[in-house]
Structures are given as C-alpha cells and as structure tokens.
Amino acid sequence: MIKYKKLIGMKVLDDGNKETIGEVYDAILSKRLDSLTSIAIKNGKLIKEKNILPLNKIISFKKDIIMANSNSIIKFEDLEDEEYILAEKIKFIDKVVYTENGECLGMVKDLLFDFNDGKLIGYIITEGLLEDISRGRSFIPNIGNIKINDDSLIFGENIKDIISKNKDYYKKLLELVQ
Structure with missing residues (x-):
C-alpha cells in the first residue's frame, strides 16, 4: 500500500543501468476514479519531459524508489486526453467529505492505493488538528457510489455504519502505512 502524497x-530508476529516469509528479487514475493505472513522471533535465509509466x-x-525499464516509458504527448485523468486535476486533497444527508465527516488529507493492483x-x-492529535485520522473505504464534486465527496449514509463497525481495522491499516 502507498499513500498518494508519498508517491509524489x-x-x-532504470532497472538495467540504475540511472534516474525521473521523478513521480502525479498519479494517473482510471476513468471511474477507482484505481491507479499509471504514474506521471518528469525528468530532471533542463528541458523537462513529462512521461507516463503504466503500473503494470x-x-x-x-x-x-520505483524500478522500471526505460523502454516502458510512454511520452505524455503521445496520449489522447481521454486516455488519462491526473489525480491533481480532481484535487482530492482537502475536499470536504459529507454523507448524503449533509453531515460533514471531515476533509481528505490523503489517498491510499494498493500498489500491486492499483486499486x-x-x-x-482529518476531522481537525485536535481530533487528529487525540484520536488520530479517520479512514473511509472506497466502496463505490461516491459523488465527486468540485469541492466535496459525498458518500451514502451507510458509510457511517461501515466506519464504526470497522474502526479498529482502519486504525491498524493506517498504522501500517505510516
């Protein structure tokens, strides 16, 4: 597992000669926004090239460090706009999270991906600094049926039950990825 902010x-590095190919500057998501399909990288040269490395x-x-074969890199300009969605464009970080009934659950501080399959x-x-200090951050699973607006995520009412039933599991999960 990896956090989005850690990935950036x-x-x-090239697996063959161990030279630097570039640095990750964003995650590329599926059209359904439910998985990571590729990573966007830029090289460190004076004229920066933006490229894509498919997760597979x-x-x-x-x-x-991520190891890859430099032959697997795709030039960013070779892709059509509809072939990728940059996570940066969706701006998940700092979106407010609500239930369908308008109850505020907090604000997104990071995303958690399974790096093996990209899910x-x-x-x-976060529910605020004091809550983070006293109880730690919360976790909301990606269970589908999420509405993504410009400034918020809206989950079904059942999300509160899911969170409370699995609270200990989610706390352990967050401890694993610290």
Whole structure:
C-alpha cells in the first residue's frame, strides 16, 4: 500500500543501468476514479519531459524508489486526453467529505492505493488538528457510489455504519502505512 502524497516525488530508476529516469509528479487514475493505472513522471533535465509509466510495467517498488525499464516509458504527448485523468486535476486533497444527508465527516488529507493492483483503497480523513492529535485520522473505504464534486465527496449514509463497525481495522491499516 502507498499513500498518494508519498508517491509524489519518488525517484524512478532504470532497472538495467540504475540511472534516474525521473521523478513521480502525479498519479494517473482510471476513468471511474477507482484505481491507479499509471504514474506521471518528469525528468530532471533542463528541458523537462513529462512521461507516463503504466503500473503494470513497474518492475519493483521499494520504500522510496520505483524500478522500471526505460523502454516502458510512454511520452505524455503521445496520449489522447481521454486516455488519462491526473489525480491533481480532481484535487482530492482537502475536499470536504459529507454523507448524503449533509453531515460533514471531515476533509481528505490523503489517498491510499494498493500498489500491486492499483486499486484506490480509500481516503485518509482529518476531522481537525485536535481530533487528529487525540484520536488520530479517520479512514473511509472506497466502496463505490461516491459523488465527486468540485469541492466535496459525498458518500451514502451507510458509510457511517461501515466506519464504526470497522474502526479498529482502519486504525491498524493506517498504522501500517505510516
């Protein structure tokens, strides 16, 4: 598992010669916004090239380095606009989270992905600084039927039951990805 904010800035190295291919600057999501399909990378050269590395072409993923074959890189300009959705464009971070009845559950602080298959596992939520200090951050699983607006995410009313029934599991999950 990996947090979105941890993914950003990771180095991508060529598996063959161990040279730097670039650095991750965004995640590319599926059209349904439920999984990570590729990572967007830019090189460190004077004239920056933006490229895409499909998730299924990553050879290995370590603590702070991604290993790939440089032949797997796709030039960003070779893709059609409808082939990718940058997470940055959706701006998940700092969106307010509501239930369908308008109850505020907090604000998105990070996304959690399963790096093996790219699935968006869920959203790491803050309810404010004091709550974060006293109880820690909350977690809302990505269970579908989510409405994404410009400034908010809206979940079905059943999300509160799911969160309360699985609260201990979610706390342990968040501890694993610290």
